[in-house]
Amino acid sequence: MPRRVSDVMTPAPQALPLDATLYEAARVMRDEGIGDVLVTYAGQLCGMVTDRDIVVRAVAESRDTSLTPLGEVCTAELCTLHPEDDTETAARLMIERSVRRLPVVDGGRRPVGIVSIGDLAVADGQRGPLPEISKAPPNN
Template sequence: MTQHIRDIMTTDVKFATPGTSIPHAAKMMRDSDIGSLPVGENDRLVGMITDRDIVTRCVADGGDINAAEVRSAMTGEIRYCRESQTVDEVCRNMGDIQMRRLPVVNDEDRLVGIVSLGDLAARAGAAEGGEALREVAQ
């Protein structure tokens, strides 16, 4: 039986808006024990921000981090998958693009979840998660 991403994705997604402050986004990541947040506006995915983005685009530049907003550090190039894609497709894609987690959108391009290598390993089976991890690690 073919599994789809909708069957294994995490649906309780924390996200930031472009106007979220950098300290608030960092606290959200810390409190949720995650390293990235989708950035959404009006239910649409507009970017991603990672802990690395905050360090390299805010902290390293020496600006006033307390005044900075997510829009100043987020990555606008969005990589995502669709909830209707198969687990195999997404595993291959994550390996090809070297991503450890991907936002999941529905047919209306609305953010509905996130899928990580952990989700793939825990819910789809060790083989799929392990293969994707090998690809990402290369």
Template sequence: MKVSDAMTSQVSTAAPTDSIRHVAQVMAHIDSGVVPVVEGGKVIGLVTDRDIVLRVVAEGQSLDSPISEAMSVGEVLSVREDDVLADATAKMSSHQVRRLVVLNDAGVLSGILSLGDVAKDYGAKQVGKTLEDISAETGAAPH
């Protein structure tokens, strides 16, 4: 099975200058806990509902600040649409993440692969193994 068979292809994105409030409202509207931040056609970061809680709400930051102040920065882990799903779940395990950005052959965002997607299309056993691997290496609760 390929990543494209399991991924969520309807993805809302944000610009780094969008307000934190706007991105939170987008998350609520689309019922998703993650929004990729895109600039110049490239994914430059991800923001999760957890990022907003820990970096904005808990620290008393303004919801009118740009989302770039709340997003996770650094390397955005990705896979390609035609990658094997088992390899993608192994990548999730080894990097201890629950989501991967999916890129097409041109390197453009085409979806997101989450553990939920894997559960629906690949099976609960694989999700359990991946989640166990994500949690085991640090002993921390997954996020």
């Protein structure tokens, strides 16, 4: 399996600034057919918001999605990868952190890609880390 993250990542991930609203993030997710948006401050990665975050941390708490900034609900403590990391490292981190996607950043924390369980599964065919990652409990 050892391949570079840059070989399997989705390049140019969708990102919005920290002060963008949950409504804006939800529209990007809908329009792009994705489940996450990276959150940036001055072009540097500072968080991630997922469709589940919007539901659990905002809608279920009766927050106004057109007024609530991403900074209030995004996950700020992220585990990241670099393009030259190998896919085994990505799989290990997903298992250890119970996450389904990892942002890929350059040396200055500028987002350059994202790696998901699906990316790893496609890269490795029918075998590989997907079953073990999928058994990991969800990250709340």
